[in-house]
Amino acid sequence: MRIGIVNDMRAACEALRRVVNSLPDHVIAWTAVDGVEAIAMAKRDRPDLILMDLIMPHVDGVQATRQIMTASPCAILVVTATVSGNISLVYEAMGFGALDAVDTPMLGPAGEVSGAGSLVDKIGIIAKLVGSTGEPRKKSGTTTAATPPRLLVVGASTGGPKAVSDLLLPLPQDWNTAVIIVQHVDVAFSQGLAKWLGDRTHRAVRVAEHGQQPVAGDVLLAGTNDHLVMSKSRALEYTEEPKEIFFRPSVDVFFESVADHWPQTGIALLLTGMGKDGAKGLLKLRTRGWHTIAQNEASSIVWSMPKAAIEAGAACEVLAIDQMPRVISARLTG
Known part of the structure; x- marks a missing residue:
């Protein structure tokens, strides 16, 4: 897949670059530092997948997702510093078309990347999805109810x-x-x-x-x-x-x-x-x-x-x- 990266943090962007470059059959299409640039890049060169940060200046990841899915739809995976800390924004982005969300891997002092396992797994699942399409309570008991709803x-x-x-x-x-x-x-x-x-x-x-x-x-x-x-x-x-x-x-x-x-x-x-x-x-x-x-x-x-x-x-x-x-x-x- 051709993958776009959207992140305003240099270390996070580099960590994502290294993860994508380590995966066979995946290449980096472009990088963007905020939502405004991502929207323009997606319109000019639509990738198979975008790794979208949430908290960015100018236009955040939620609004970038909304505009991209309207103008140039493609698979979008939210990659943010803390999914649990931004859960409301995650669901907003998913409401506009993001497929899933994962924490951003960390870039260590020696250039090593840690915490990339979930990201790699989700990229693999989305690759299968994109490839298969060619396009983008009340607790009840365990006995049988007499009259099911x-x-x-x-x-x-x-x-x-x-x-x-x-x-x-x-x-x-x-x-x-x-x-x-x-x-x-x-x-x-x-x-x-x-x-x-x-x-x-x-x-x-x-x-x-x-x-x-x-x-x-x-x-x-x-x-x-x-x-x-x-x-x-x-x-x-x-x-x-x-x-x-x-x-x-x-x-x-x-x-x-x-x-x-x-x-x-x-x-x-x-x-x-x-x-x-x-x-x-x-x-x-x-x-x-x-x-x-x-x-x-x-x-x-x-x-x-x-x-x-x-x-x-x-x-x-x-x-x-x-x-x-x-x-x-x-x-x-x-």
């Missing part, structure tokens, strides 16, 4: 956090529906993302627990680096299988398990995201009688996942994110 299942990736928050905010608070969300996000951010979504939507958004059965009113988020699945007993479980699917958690794996094991039909949404994850699962749900909706291009940060579903004939409807709550409410509260 209706389900609204949601799959999302790039730009998903903001899309999901915009979707949830207008939906009814008190209804016989459980919402389960599979968002491509590292386990390190799942609890924070649940809190961020809860704060923005005024709901109790929680990370799904292994063995938990969805009940009406739940808003549950897949929360580990394993796949989330629906079991035969209608309980949510985490599993490593299938190991060959590197999107974790996988929307396809979850949707297909719901199609196999949930006793009622419901509504399934495939939102903004890079890649094709979710298209097969959405099609399976449609063939089982579910009402399936793909996000339209105009309201998507990256339109790869919904587009793949539409091309596969998996979507009953194609809607903008602000059109979905009305359709969902009419179908699930009627």
Whole structure:
């Protein structure tokens, strides 16, 4: 991949240079010292991936991400001095299309780089993603409920956090529906993302627990680096299988398990995201009688996942994110 580096700190920029140069099949496309320069560079020479700092003069990493994903979209990985210390900004950037976040490696006095393992791993995952597309709570028991709730299942990736928050905010608070969300996000951010979504939507958004059965009113988020699945007993479980699917958690794996094991039909949404994850699962749900909706291009940060579903004939409807709550409410509260 061709990788752009955006960082105003000389030592951090050099550490990132050394990491990228150490990786086979990856080269540095350009470097920028702030968001203004990054926006201009991305427009002039769009790379496969941008390593984006958050705290910079003039235009910060959040606004740079927003403008780049609007004008010249590409994969963006937030690389900042402390992810935990900037968690609110991290989720804002992810809402505008950043894929993930990681702490910046450190450059030692002798020129050695430390703490680069997570960065290298995430670059590898994004390389597979880019290569595969060619483009950019209430705690319930473990016994089976007599009357399971209706389900609204949601799959999302790039730009998903903001899309999901915009979707949830207008939906009814008190209804016989459980919402389960599979968002491509590292386990390190799942609890924070649940809190961020809860704060923005005024709901109790929680990370799904292994063995938990969805009940009406739940808003549950897949929360580990394993796949989330629906079991035969209608309980949510985490599993490593299938190991060959590197999107974790996988929307396809979850949707297909719901199609196999949930006793009622419901509504399934495939939102903004890079890649094709979710298209097969959405099609399976449609063939089982579910009402399936793909996000339209105009309201998507990256339109790869919904587009793949539409091309596969998996979507009953194609809607903008602000059109979905009305359709969902009419179908699930009627």
